[in-house]
Amino acid sequence: MSDAPRPTAIRVSVAVVEAHEPTRERIVSLLSSGATPFSSLEELTSRLTGTVPVVAVLGPSCADDPTLAVADRVVRKYPSVATILIVDELTTTMLQHALRAGVRDVLALGGEPGALAQSVQRLAISLDQAARTPSPNLPATQAQIQDEDDLDDDADPEAGSTRSPLAAYSSEDVRGEVITVFSTKGGAGKSVISTSLAVALAQRTDKPVCLVDADLQFGDVAVMLKLSPHHTIVDAVSALDRLDPPLLESLLVKHDQSGLRVLPAPLEPAFADQVGAAEMISIIDLLRTFCEYVIVDTPAYFNDVVLGLVEASDKVMLVAGMDIPNIKNVKIGLQTLRLLNTPMEKLMLVLNRANSKVKLDIGEVERTLQIKADVLVPSDIVVPQAVNKGEPVVTHSPKSGVSKAIQQLADEFVPVQSKKRR
Ligand SMILES: Nc1ncnc2c1ncn2[C@@H]1O[C@H](COP(=O)(O)OP(=O)(O)OP(=O)(O)O)[C@@H](O)[C@H]1O
Ligand SMILES: [Mg+2]
Numbered sequence: 070m071s072d073a074p075r076p077t078a079i080r081v082s083v084a085v086v087e088a089h090e091p092t093r094e095r096i097v098s099l100l101s102s103g104a105t106p107f108s109s110l111e112e113l114t115s116r117l118t119g120t121v122p123v124v125a126v127l128g129p130s131c132a133d134d135p136t137l138a139v140a141d142r143v144v145r146k147y148p149s150v151a152t153i154l155i156v157d158e159l160t161t162t163m164l165q166h167a168l169r170a171g172v173r174d175v176l177a178l179g180g181e182p183g184a185l186a187q188s189v190q191r192l193a194i195s196l197d198q199a200a201r202t203p204s205p206n207l208p209a210t211q212a213q214i215q216d217e218d219d220l221d222d223d224a225d226p227e228a229g230s231t232r233s234p235l236a237a238y239s240s241e242d243v244r245g246e247v248i249t250v251f252s253t254k255g256g257a258g259k260s261v262i263s264t265s266l267a268v269a270l271a272q273r274t275d276k277p278v279c280l281v282d283a284d285l286q287f288g289d290v291a292v293m294l295k296l297s298p299h300h301t302i303v304d305a306v307s308a309l310d311r312l313d314p315p316l317l318e319s320l321l322v323k324h325d326q327s328g329l330r331v332l333p334a335p336l337e338p339a340f341a342d343q344v345g346a347a348e349m350i351s352i353i354d355l356l357r358t359f360c361e362y363v364i365v366d367t368p369a370y371f372n373d374v375v376l377g378l379v380e381a382s383d384k385v386m387l388v389a390g391m392d393i394p395n396i397k398n399v400k401i402g403l404q405t406l407r408l409l410n411t412p413m414e415k416l417m418l419v420l421n422r423a424n425s426k427v428k429l430d431i432g433e434v435e436r437t438l439q440i441k442a443d444v445l446v447p448s449d450i451v452v453p454q455a456v457n458k459g460e461p462v463v464t465h466s467p468k469s470g471v472s473k474a475i476q477q478l479a480d481e482f483v484p485v486q487s488k489k490r491r
Contacts, residue, residue: 087128122196245357253402258421271329285341288334295459346377422448
């Protein structure tokens with residue numbers, strides 16, 4: 070993170086656009102910090118000045134193609150406006166149409182009570198940061214051109230003599246396995262599990278293993294592994310048109326203890342916008358040409374980057390905490406994945422904090438989710454201890470039940486007996 074003093078108050082307006090008055094009032098009531106109601110997008114647009122960032126929550130009456138086309142034009146014209154769509158029922162088609170219209174999040178009206186407020190807050194922070202940081206406010210192409218200039222071959226010390234020996238792997242016919250770790254609930258344990266699994270896999274194989282932090286706004290993989298990155302995924306995106314395995318490898322930061330390579334998330338949430346689904350997939354595709362495993366940590370909601378990753382991955386590891394809100398959210402997440410025609414063979418389920426003390430029956434959870442848990446990770450104080458020390462739990466407390474469960478997960482990919490023989 071930058072050393073610059075962080076702003077405290079967020080100057081972002083929230084608008085609710087919905088033609089049906091009772092629904093409009095219901096949406097406004099879900100936003101405890103207040104919102105200005107509008108009955109149409111036109112009414113909102115007539116009030117936009119482009120100076121104050123606005124999170125516009127579009128109600129179900131906006132969930133049709135003509136209105137989404139208007140919303141698309143509005144966000145293109147005003148980069149300081151971000152939209153969230155509320156729908157009566159989440160369908161694949163609706164999700165795709167909304168994301169194509171630049172909508173940043175899609176939520177079901179009857180969904181979890183706090184979800185809308187959380188989504189609005191996330192976007193508000195991102196817009197506020199963007200408004201205070203001059204360069205990301207440039208249109209994407211302009212910002213990209215500037216970054217590319219910065220990375221000119223002559224000026225770039227990493228493009229040439231310092232290219233790493235990893236490049237040797239790119240000549241082999243490697244097509245690394247991509248494992249995306251996802252959950253529809255914040256704090257479920259995605260980052261703890263993805264970092265420890267990635268470290269365990271890196272320790273088991275001689276070939277490179279890479280962990281990508283696709284939680285672009287609030288990624289904390291680098292912090293969890295106590296790394297000080299010089300480059301992030303934003304640099305990879307800026308150099309995308311000439312990115313090859315050696316250049317990409319030079320942007321990765323190494324976790325010395327395990328040899329794991331990490332592509333960290335942007336250092337500021339405002340830069341997240343520079344990484345779209347297409348850019349993410351290009352980077353993953355390049356990584357899998359020289360890495361045996363590419364593990365991807367994600368944010369706790371569906372966006373176009375996550376949808377792209379789910380499609381591109383060989384395995385999607387769903388992490389669910391053992392409480393009712395977690396299970397409910399994961400069920401909704403699973404429904405969405407099914408709607409998106411995600412092959413069920415791709416899915417793995419990790420039940421985190423699965424202790425008898427939590428009084429939730431695992432069999433019942435599996436029946437509710439209609440999927441069997443691959444691994445049960447117990448709750449243990451060693452996890453926050455390891456996190457606070459910036460160490461993966463598998464090396465911090467290798468004998469703990471949590472580490473054993475994560476090693477069991479790694480067995481699914483590299484059985485212990487083939488350790489270092491690959
Ligand atoms: N098995 C566990 N036992 C004890 N604590 C745990 C366990 N798993 C996770 N935690 C704690 O929960 C916190 C949240 O975990 P983590 O950051 O991995 O969740 P996340 O799903 O990545 O969250 P976010 O959605 O915010 O990215 C961690 O700081 C950790 O201390
Ligand atoms: Mg996380």
